[in-house]
Each structure stands twice: as C-alpha cells, then as structure tokens.
Amino acid sequence: MDHENEMDTPASGQVPPKDALDQAGGAQPPQLPPQGTQTVSGQREVMSRRQFLTYALGGTGALMATMVASPLVVSAFDPLHRASGGAFSKTNWKPSDFNEKLPTHVNYLQHIDDGWNSQDVSNDVYVIVYQKKLMIMSHVCTHLGCHVNGSTENGKSVAPEYGNGKEWFFCPCHGSQYNIYGVQTPASPAPRPLDLYYYHVNADGYVEVGNNFQRSDATWGNNPNPTLA
C-alpha cells in the first residue's frame, strides 16, 4: 500500500492547503465560460421564462373565457333572465282594470319553466291601453337594466312627473326618461323603448302574460297582441 500517496490525497469535501496544490503542480482555478456561451444555469433561466410566459398566457386565456362565459352562467341560473319556454302566467287582472290615460303598476307571479326547473318568480310591469290593446311594459331600463320608476304617489298613477311634465318613467341609474308608452326621449342613454309582453285573455276574462319582446323607435306602436273585446 502506498502510504505516501495516501497522505497527499485530501479527505472528501476538504480543500487542500495551498502548499499541497503548489506541490501537485499548481491546480487550475475554475474556468469561467467564454463570454456569449450559454451555461446550464442560463438554460434553466430561459426555461423558467418560457414557463412564466406559458402560465401568463394560460391565465389570460382563462380570464377571458370566464368573462365570456359569465353572462351565459347568469342566464342559466338567474330565473328572470332565463327563457320561460313560452309559458303563459296567470294574473288576477282583467282588461277593464287598465285605461288609456296612464300606465298602471301591477305585479304577478311569472311562471319559469325551462325543462329542468320550474318555479314562479315575482315580476312587476306597467300596463296601459293603446289602440284597444294592452301594452304590458317591462320595468327593465333598456340601457343597462335598472328598474325604472313610474310617476306614482302612494302606489297610484299620477300625471307625468319627469321631463317638465312630459315623461312618465324615469331611470334612477343614468337618467333615461320614457313617455307613457315606454318610448325613450332622444337625450336618454336608453337605446330603445321598454320591452312589451305577449298576453292573451282567458275565457274567464283574466289576463295571462307570456314572454317579453323588444321594440324599436320605429316599431314602438306595433303590438302583435289580441285586440280587446
């Protein structure tokens, strides 16, 4: 066994003294890679940047998908935004409860039946008679969907209170104003008149209310509902 060589070999993990290095012919200091050479750690750095970009793009995509899907989720779970499947809902109104002068504010239970869920949800509308038909107007502002207020006092309809006494509805959110037929003023942010509801009158004389439909400025007076007897 060569004891001399054993003495010269440092234990694992120990740094040999400078003299020993000199005697061994001078160990070379660790060499730095020439400039411009990519190191292993540099490659790791590039990989981590790629991963970061992958995660960032993936996160942005997920966020955009969520934004697109949100209205669909709302329409799926919010009963008042869900299609009612064409069902008509009973009311306790008769056509004679309404008049041609001012809208009347009334409530009913709207039947929601979309195949996997069935329920009755409270809804309120404004009703006026125009050309021998009921105009059953939605309370939903056509700008961004706030609940419009009618000109009422203690629950009773009064003369138009808005727009210097010309307009009957007012939206508290952004100030849209509508006349007694739910037609918006030109200065209102609302883009179209209040929606109307389909209806029919049962043999017992009571009104049943169906889905709502949109009107435009040009078609505000078009009403496909039946003429009153």
Ligand code: FES
């Ligand atoms: S929601 Fe009615 S004016 Fe904006």
